[in-house]
Amino acid sequence: MTSSVFSLVAGRLTATAVTLLIVSLAVFVATSLLPGDTATILLGQAATPDAVEGLRKAMHLDEPAALRYVFWIAGLFHGDLGTSYANNMPVAQLIGARLVNSMKLAGVTTLFSVPLALVLGITAAIFRGTLYDRVVTFLTIGLISVPEFVVATTAVLIFSVYLHWLPALAFANEIHSVVQLLRVFAMPVITLTFVVAAQMIRMTRAAMIEMLGTHYVEMALLKGASRSRIVLRHALPNALGPIVNAMALSLSYLLGGVIIVETIFNYPGIAKLMVDGVATRDLPLVQSCAMIFCIGFLILTTLADIVAILANPRLR
Amino acid sequence: MSHEPPVNWTAADDRRVEDAIRRGATRRDLLRMLMAGGVSLAVGGSVLTRAGRAMADTPVSGGALKVAGITGSNADTLDPAKAANSTDYTRICAFYNRLTFLAKGGTLQMELADSIDTTDAKVWTVKLKKGVTFHDGKPLTSADVVFSLNRHLDPNVGSKVAKIAKQMTEVKAIDPLTVQITLAGANADLPTILAMHQFMIVADGTTDFSKGNGTGAFTVETFQPGVRSVGLKNKNYFKSTGPHVDSFEFFAISDETARVNALLSGDIQMASAIDPRSVKLVNSQPGFQVSTTSAGGYTNLNIRLDTDPGTRAGFIEGMKYLVNREQIQKAVLRGMADIGNDQPISPANPFYNAGLKAKTFDPDRAKSLFKKAGVLGTSIPIIASDAADNSVDMAVVLQQAGADIGMTFDVQRVPSDGYWDKYWLVAPISFGNINPRPTPDLLFSLLYASDAPWNESKYKDPKFDKMLIEARGLLDQAKRKEIYGEMQVMVSENAGTIIPAYMTNIDALSGKLHGLEPNPLGGMMGYAFAEYVWLTA
Numbered sequence: 001m002t003s004s005v006f007s008l009v010a011g012r013l014t015a016t017a018v019t020l021l022i023v024s025l026a027v028f029v030a031t032s033l034l035p036g037d038t039a040t041i042l043l044g045q046a047a048t049p050d051a052v053e054g055l056r057k058a059m060h061l062d063e064p065a066a067l068r069y070v071f072w073i074a075g076l077f078h079g080d081l082g083t084s085y086a087n088n089m090p091v092a093q094l095i096g097a098r099l100v101n102s103m104k105l106a107g108v109t110t111l112f113s114v115p116l117a118l119v120l121g122i123t124a125a126i127f128r129g130t131l132y133d134r135v136v137t138f139l140t141i142g143l144i145s146v147p148e149f150v151v152a153t154t155a156v157l158i159f160s161v162y163l164h165w166l167p168a169l170a171f172a173n174e175i176h177s178v179v180q181l182l183r184v185f186a187m188p189v190i191t192l193t194f195v196v197a198a199q200m201i202r203m204t205r206a207a208m209i210e211m212l213g214t215h216y217v218e219m220a221l222l223k224g225a226s227r228s229r230i231v232l233r234h235a236l237p238n239a240l241g242p243i244v245n246a247m248a249l250s251l252s253y254l255l256g257g258v259i260i261v262e263t264i265f266n267y268p269g270i271a272k273l274m275v276d277g278v279a280t281r282d283l284p285l286v287q288s289c290a291m292i293f294c295i296g297f298l299i300l301t302t303l304a305d306i307v308a309i310l311a312n313p314r315l316r
Numbered sequence: 317m318s319h320e321p322p323v324n325w326t327a328a329d330d331r332r333v334e335d336a337i338r339r340g341a342t343r344r345d346l347l348r349m350l351m352a353g354g355v356s357l358a359v360g361g362s363v364l365t366r367a368g369r370a371m372a373d374t375p376v377s378g379g380a381l382k383v384a385g386i387t388g389s390n391a392d393t394l395d396p397a398k399a400a401n402s403t404d405y406t407r408i409c410a411f412y413n414r415l416t417f418l419a420k421g422g423t424l425q426m427e428l429a430d431s432i433d434t435t436d437a438k439v440w441t442v443k444l445k446k447g448v449t450f451h452d453g454k455p456l457t458s459a460d461v462v463f464s465l466n467r468h469l470d471p472n473v474g475s476k477v478a479k480i481a482k483q484m485t486e487v488k489a490i491d492p493l494t495v496q497i498t499l500a501g502a503n504a505d506l507p508t509i510l511a512m513h514q515f516m517i518v519a520d521g522t523t524d525f526s527k528g529n530g531t532g533a534f535t536v537e538t539f540q541p542g543v544r545s546v547g548l549k550n551k552n553y554f555k556s557t558g559p560h561v562d563s564f565e566f567f568a569i570s571d572e573t574a575r576v577n578a579l580l581s582g583d584i585q586m587a588s589a590i591d592p593r594s595v596k597l598v599n600s601q602p603g604f605q606v607s608t609t610s611a612g613g614y615t616n617l618n619i620r621l622d623t624d625p626g627t628r629a630g631f632i633e634g635m636k637y638l639v640n641r642e643q644i645q646k647a648v649l650r651g652m653a654d655i656g657n658d659q660p661i662s663p664a665n666p667f668y669n670a671g672l673k674a675k676t677f678d679p680d681r682a683k684s685l686f687k688k689a690g691v692l693g694t695s696i697p698i699i700a701s702d703a704a705d706n707s708v709d710m711a712v713v714l715q716q717a718g719a720d721i722g723m724t725f726d727v728q729r730v731p732s733d734g735y736w737d738k739y740w741l742v743a744p745i746s747f748g749n750i751n752p753r754p755t756p757d758l759l760f761s762l763l764y765a766s767d768a769p770w771n772e773s774k775y776k777d778p779k780f781d782k783m784l785i786e787a788r789g790l791l792d793q794a795k796r797k798e799i800y801g802e803m804q805v806m807v808s809e810n811a812g813t814i815i816p817a818y819m820t821n822i823d824a825l826s827g828k829l830h831g832l833e834p835n836p837l838g839g840m841m842g843y844a845f846a847e848y849v850w851l852t853a
Contacts, residue, residue, distance in 0.1 A: 034733070035733065036737050042391055042398070043476070051478060054472060054473075054478070084390060086389070086390045087390055087392070087393060094390060094541075097540070153573055156574070160581035168574070168578040168580075169569070263569075263574065264571055264573075266567060266568075268543040277390060279389060279733075280390060282390060
C-alpha cells in the first residue's frame, strides 16, 4: 500500500515542477500579448510618451520583458516571489493575507458542502427513482444552471436589503468570535455551496448508482448484509475514487475561481488580486498567483488519488 | 401649517426646545411643556419642526464612517502625485491637505495657505498657516511645500500633473512659513490649480507614501491597496471644524448592484458613483437618498479634423446636427445630465457662456450637409467602448438617427482594456471621456490648444492659442470671462469634438449621513467629504 502511494507522490512532485514551469511560461507569453504595460495602464488617459517613459524608468520596466522573467524565475528558487510593479510592495506581502482569506473561505465552504453533497448524493442514489431523488436532481440541476452572480445578488437582496438578517458585505477583518464568523461567512458560503455542491451531488449519485448495480453488492444483499452495511462498507469505498476526484475539481475552483463572489461580497481574496494583477499587467503578481492556483490544483488532485488508493482494496 | 414661530418667540426659546430634545424629551413631552407656557398646539408643532431641522444642521461628533467607492486595485496609492481616480482622491483628501480648497460654487478657500498673493500673476507669495503639524508631529514648514511642488517635475515620480507643474519654474522658501512660486508665464489660476488633488502637501523628503503622513483630518490606521483603508480622527487637526466622525473606512465595490445593496442593507453609509438606473430604487427606500453633483465631466464624440471623413467640408457640422442631445440626456443618461453645446466648459463653471446655445436635432439639415460632403450612402466607422462611459449607447442613438436619413454608421464596440492607448486620439472617429477640471485654462490647454497633449480632434487655431495665453495672465475676472466666452464659441463651432451632455455624478447615501455639499471638483464633495460629514443615530 505505502509503496504505491509513495511512487505516486514522487511522480507527482516531478510532474508538478515541470507543470509549474510550463504554466509560468504560458502566463508570461499571455501577459506579454496584452496591449500596454504597467506604466501605460497606470497613467491611463494621462499616458503621454514622456510620462510613460519616466514612469517606466521609475518602475524599472525599461529592461526587456524576457530578462525580467528570467530574473523572476531565478528569484523564485530563493523563495522570493518578486516585487509588484504597480505599488512596489513585495508580492509575498500582497498575497499573504489574501491567500489566508481565500483558504478560510474555501475551508468553511468545504466543511459545509462536502458532507451535504455526500449525504444528498448517496441518499439520492439509494432512493433512486423516488420523489426524493427527483426533487434532489431537479434542484441540483437547477442550481448548476443558475450563474453565481444571480444566486449571490438574490441572496443579498433577500437576506440583507429586505430582511436585514445578514450583512451584505463580508468584512474579513471583523471576525472576533464564532457568531461573527458565521455572520460574515454565511452569504458567500451559501452562494459557493450552491455552486460546488451541485456538481458533487451529481457525481456522487452517479458513482453510487453504478456501484449499487454491481454483482458484489447483489451478493452482499443475498448474504443478508444490512442496507447501511452494503452502502457504506461495500459500495462506497469503490465509488470513492470518482467522487473524490469530482470533489477535488470542485474545491480547486474555490481557490482561484471565486472572483464573482469576492467582488459582490467585497471579500479580499486572492482571485480578485490576480484579476487586478492582470489589469495592471503586474507580471510578478500574476505569475505568483498562477503558481499558487496551479500548486493548489495539483495538491488537491494528488490528495484525491491517494484517497482513492487507500479506499479501494484492489488498489492497495 | 405655518413654519413661522409664534409672536414673542425668541432665539433663547429655540435653544431651550433644542436642548430639551437633546436631553431626550419626546414630542409629547415638549408639546405639554409648550402648552403649559401658553403656546397653542398648531404653533407648538411648527416650533418643533424648526428645532428638528436646526438640529440636523448641527454637526454631531462620533461614529464610524464607512464608504464604498467604485474602483480599487493593487495600484491604489497614497502618493498624491500618482493619484489617479476617485479612490485615490478620497484617501488623500482624508490624510493630506492642499494649500487651497475649491468649495461649493467654485469659491476658493485657503487650506494650508494663509494667503496667496501676487501683483503680476507670475510671481506668487504663499504664506502658510501657523501651528499645522504632520501626523508624525513634525510642524509644517515651507520646505515641505517646496518639496511637494518640485516632486512633480521629477520624471521618476511619474506625476499625473507633471505637465501642469512644469510652468512653476522656481519654487523657493523665503522663510519657514513663506514660499515664493515663480511661473514661466503669467497665470491667474494658480490658486485654483493648487486646489487639485495631486498638489496635496507631503512632508519634506518622504519616499514611502504608504504611511500617509500628511496634515489631514485622519491618520492612517490601515492601508491595504486593493482591499481597504482605515483612518482615525486626527486629534491635532489644525481646523477646529472637523473631522466629526471618529473613524473613516474606505474600500471599493466595483459591482454597482453590490454597492447599492451594501448601502441599502446598512453596511455602508455612502455608495459613490451609482448608475442613473438605481436612482429610483434608492429614493424609494425610506431612509436613503441620492446626492447629485454637476461637475462637468463628459463623454464626447471626436472627429479628427486632419483625416477623412473629418476633412470633408460639412461633415462635422452635419454630425453636430445629427446628434440628438435631448434623447441622450433623457434616455441614455436618464435625465442626470445637462445638455452640452460642444465645448468643454460646463454650466457649473463660473466662466460658462450661457449665451451659446446647443445645436438642435435637425436630421434634414444633417442630410443636406452629408450630401454636400459626399458621404451620404457610405458607411462610416465609429469606435465606442465601455472605457468611455455610456459611449456605446450614445453611438447607437446616433446610428439610429443616421439610418433614418440614409447614413450608415458602423458602430465598432471595442474592449475597455487598452482603449486609451489604441483608439482614443488615434481612430478617425472615436469617443473620449473627460473628467471635470476646475478652470477653463486647464481644459483648453489640455484639449484644444495647438500643442495640447489630448487634442482630440487635432484642432489648431493660432488665434485661439493667443487668446488662451492672454486670458491666463489676466487678473481682471470680467475681461477673462469675455475672452473665455468667445473661445467657447470658437471650439463649439470649429473643433471636431461633439459634447452632447455634461454628466451628473450621483452618490447614494444613508439618511444618517449629513453635511454633504456639491463641489466643482467632482462627486462626494470633490472626494473631500470625510472631514465635513457627520453621522446621526
